[in-house]
Amino acid sequence: MKEEIFVLNSKKKNTNHVLHLILSIVTGGLWLLVWLAVAINNNSYNSKIDSEINLLMGIKPQPKRISPVVLVLITIAALIVYQAIDSSGTIATSSPVSKREQTLADISIRSEEFVNELSIMEVDFQITNKSEYAIKDIKIECVNKSKTYADLDKNVRTLYEYINAGQVLRVNKFNMGFVHSQRDFSICKAIDFKFADSL
Incomplete structure (x- = not known):
């Protein structure tokens, strides 16, 4: 057994x-x-x-x-x-990325922020257009964070400049407006733009 x-x-x-x-x-x-x-x-x-x-x-x-x-x-x-399965009850499929979405993803921003005694933030930007399209009128959003990483507020401004495909644009002391008094650092990114050939 x-x-x-x-x-x-x-x-x-x-x-x-x-x-x-x-x-x-x-x-x-x-x-x-x-x-x-x-x-x-x-x-x-x-x-x-x-x-x-x-x-x-x-x-x-x-x-x-x-x-x-x-x-x-x-x-x-x-x-x-x-x-x-998405909210409509159908199986989600990945849709192709549009030209606009891909171009926005190809815009990278490096920034160095300075806040003056009036609580106005000025930013030195280095904006790189890695896309294959010339762009203009880049809308930039800077989310201001506290020492505890809490979102305090955000500043949104449009930079009225042209950036050709593959070009790097440097902008110094760009005025982003007033910031929260407890701001410790900011995270800036491009949130919108226009193609250079558009009106």
């Missing part, structure tokens, strides 16, 4: 969770479904073997339980499916 139990135990399937975790990370979560299927299959198979072992040992059959690992995998898979 001990040999039969040993043989049955040796037939149990193990799920290599470390390997499946690595594959899930590499595939951006797509492998989670495979991992879930393998874990459920192995859990079901091992439950049948446990039932056979219990019968050999004369133990009353236990109710079937789902392993905690399988429960976690089911939860993760459900969250992925939930996030893939």
Whole structure:
């Protein structure tokens, strides 16, 4: 009888969770479904073997339980499916990025802010247009933050300049207006622009 139990135990399937975790990370979560299927299959198979072992040992059959690992995998898979479905109930698909969105993403801003005794912020900007389009009238937003990283307020101004494709524009002492008295630092970015060939 001990040999039969040993043989049955040796037939149990193990799920290599470390390997499946690595594959899930590499595939951006797509492998989670495979991992879930393998874990459920192995859990079901091992439950049948446990039932056979219990019968050999004369133990009353236990109710079937789902392993905690399988429960976690089911939860993760459900969250992925939930996030893939948008509020209208249809599966979200990534729409192509428009020319405008891509150009805005290609505008990078480095800034050095100075606040004078009147609480007016002046900024030295270095704006890089990495896109393939000439742009103008760049709207810049500076979010002012406290020492505790709380958002205090924001300043929005439009810089009426042309920046050709691949060009870097430097602007010194650009007046961004009044700032909060507890401002410690600011984060500036481009939030809008016009294409140079537009009116």
